[in-house]
Amino acid sequence: MATAAPVETAAMRRAIELAARGLGHTSPNPVVGCVVLDSHGRTVGEGWHQRAGGAHAEIHALRAAGERARGGTALVTLEPCNHTGRTGPCAQALIDAGIARVVYAVSDPTPTATGGAVTLAEAGIDVEGGLLADEAAAGNEAWLTAVLRGRPFVLWKYAATLDGRIAAADGTSRWISSPESRADVHRLRAAADAVIVGSGTARADDPQLGARISGLTDDEISQPLRVVVDSGATAVRPGARVLDGTAPTLIAVAEDADATHLEGLAPLVRLPRAAGGPGLSIPALLKALYERDVRSVLLEGGPTLAGAFLAARAVDKVVGYLAPVLLGAGPAAVGDAGITTLAQALRLDVTDTRRLGPDLRITATPLRPALPEEN
Ligand SMILES: NC(=O)C1=CN([C@@H]2O[C@H](COP(=O)(O)OP(=O)(O)OC[C@H]3O[C@@H](n4cnc5c(N)ncnc54)[C@H](OP(=O)(O)O)[C@@H]3O)[C@@H](O)[C@H]2O)C=CC1
Numbered sequence: 261m262a263t264a265a266p267v268e269t270a271a272m273r274r275a276i277e278l279a280a281r282g283l284g285h286t287s288p289n290p291v292v293g294c295v296v297l298d299s300h301g302r303t304v305g306e307g308w309h310q311r312a313g314g315a316h317a318e319i320h321a322l323r324a325a326g327e328r329a330r331g332g333t334a335l336v337t338l339e340p341c342n343h344t345g346r347t348g349p350c351a352q353a354l355i356d357a358g359i360a361r362v363v364y365a366v367s368d369p370t371p372t373a374t375g376g377a378v379t380l381a382e383a384g385i386d387v388e389g390g391l392l393a394d395e396a397a398a399g400n401e402a403w404l405t406a407v408l409r410g411r412p413f414v415l416w417k418y419a420a421t422l423d424g425r426i427a428a429a430d431g432t433s434r435w436i437s438s439p440e441s442r443a444d445v446h447r448l449r450a451a452a453d454a455v456i457v458g459s460g461t462a463r464a465d466d467p468q469l470g471a472r473i474s475g476l477t478d479d480e481i482s483q484p485l486r487v488v489v490d491s492g493a494t495a496v497r498p499g500a501r502v503l504d505g506t507a508p509t510l511i512a513v514a515e516d517a518d519a520t521h522l523e524g525l526a527p528l529v530r531l532p533r534a535a536g537g538p539g540l541s542i543p544a545l546l547k548a549l550y551e552r553d554v555r556s557v558l559l560e561g562g563p564t565l566a567g568a569f570l571a572a573r574a575v576d577k578v579v580g581y582l583a584p585v586l587l588g589a590g591p592a593a594v595g596d597a598g599i600t601t602l603a604q605a606l607r608l609d610v611t612d613t614r615r616l617g618p619d620l621r622i623t624a625t626p627l628r629p630a631l632p633e634e635n
């Protein structure tokens with residue numbers, strides 16, 4: 261962006277930081293941050309979209325700025341919205357506040373909200389888009405992917421030994437990764453709208469699946485929806501830790517499953533079985549979650565369910581925690597993903613590597629584009 265002043269670039273970077281505070285709280289909306297500079301380039305207002313249904317980032321920043329916004333510049337991570345949803349249009353609020361210039365990072369791809377830039381320009385405001393667009397888009401990765409694909413963004417996470425195993429031969433798996441890695445996973449849980457495990461994991465581990473972050477109170481942590489994919493309704497029983505009431509829970513069962521023992525214990529969603537394979541239809545599961553406003557999913561395994569998601573091309577990003585541990589026997593990180601020969605291998609692009617305590621965290625994205633959803 262040739263014309264943005266350094267003070268504007270710095271303010272946009274700050275707006276991206278502010279936007280991230282909304283992660284896990286805003287679905288089905290994006291995360292958005294905004295900084296208002298006065299006519300001398302001084303920061304006079306900051307804001308971020310804190311929760312769905314609440315005020316947008318621009319409104320918070322304009323309120324903080326008050327009269328000092330007049331003649332100033334607003335830096336926004338997403339094109340200001342143009343529509344009246346649960347709140348009024350931000351483009352009009354910026355015009356009413358007397359803002360002279362608006363710089364945004366990423367265009368709004370949703371048909372209902374788009375058009376804010378045009379409205380602002382028609383009101384005589386100097387408008388520019390694209391400043392730090394890649395950084396801002398990365399911060400909104402889940403929401404932008406969900407808009408594009410019409411299903412939630414899926415991040416598959418696993419913790420494996422150096423020889424690629426996620427449990428020992430007897431099924432024990434706690435713990436393979438270090439406390440530092442596990443703390444990192446809890447941050448991923450808090451940023452996700454839903455955490456998913458299969459019935460095998462529910463049976464073997466009786467997981468709790470909530471976000472637990474030391475130093476933060478319960479009010480400060482956004483709890484994900486805990487989802488168990490259990491076609492026969494046999495893995496989750498009264499007393500299971502996912503039913504502890506500390507976070508919402510959803511049990512996905514087959515349309516014909518006998519789930520009478522779960523009635524009154526947890527909400528159920530009935531889904532069609534997978535065509536030609538075990539378990540439930542992955543596209544139907546993702547559609548059901550999308551309809552419940554879930555835009556980002558953390559898939560926590562186990563290997564059988566992860567294989568099914570990969571086969572359905574429904575994994576957008578992979579985070580593997582590799583621990584310096586050897587087991588020699590036990591299940592591999594991923595089960596059958598429908599790949600039978602090397603030419604079909606799912607190759608990934610490593611986007612980040614990081615040491616976490618003794619472990620190595622590898623973040624990667626599949627090179628092959630995800631297929632459109634099918635049933
Ligand atoms: N280290 C790590 O990161 C992790 C380790 N683990 C370990 O993994 C082991 C459990 O793995 P696993 O048995 O593979 O369990 P999964 O959690 O992958 O559950 C598999 C089951 O999910 C159900 N399912 C529902 N829909 C589908 C579908 N479309 N495709 C396939 N399965 C589906 C099936 O059961 P049904 O037909 O009954 O619905 C299937 O048997 C445990 O030892 C656990 O400790 C687990 C998670 C993470």
Ligand SMILES: Nc1c(N[C@@H]2O[C@H](COP(=O)(O)O)[C@@H](O)[C@H]2O)[nH]c(=O)[nH]c1=O
Nearest residue numbers: 419433435436437465467468469470560
């Ligand atoms: N074993 C293993 C993991 N296992 C995952 O964590 C779940 C347990 O979650 P909770 O009961 O909430 O603590 C378990 O069911 C499985 O999905 N995760 C990791 O980061 N590292 C590990 O070594």
